[in-house]
Amino acid sequence: MRHGLFLLASLASLPAYGSYDGAATERDRPLVHAMQAVGVQYRYGGRSPETGFDCSGLIAHIFERAWGVVLPPRTDELRKVGKAVKRTDLKPGDLVFYNTRNRPYSHVGIYLGDGRFLHAPRAGARVRIESAETGYWRTRFNGARRLDPPTF
Secondary structure, three states: OOHHHHHHHHHOOOOOOOOOOOOOOHHHHHHHHHHOOOOEOHHHHHHHHOOEEEEEHHHHHHHHHHHOOOOOOHHHHHOOOOEOHHHOOOOOOOOOEEEOOOOOOEEEEEEEEOEEEEEOOOOEEEOEEEEEOOOHHHHHEEEEEEOOOOOO
């Protein structure tokens, strides 16, 4: 139950709209799609809510739905998209990278703001929101990237 309340509080911090109707900025759209993925089962190589997500599949799905862009399928390739962002300059929607397998850039999530990020953590788990400020995540932080919405 606590997770459900946290999810509602997280959604409340996003722009007030159900489906995208132009009321929010293009930069907000990935956050809406990210929140819709909370609770989806982890699956290695997964790229959809129906089959499950791994970390890079989750990010690819979010940005394809939000902006119609196709991102690279692997975390080590995602670390090259967009522009680098310092940890102190993180904004909601930025990609955050971590060393979780004794290999830099082995995990990725999307920053939500207020020190929180959303990610597909591992086999047996579900897409969830966590604090990026815990000792575990702070010591494994590898960098962040900011993607700009496409211009049409």
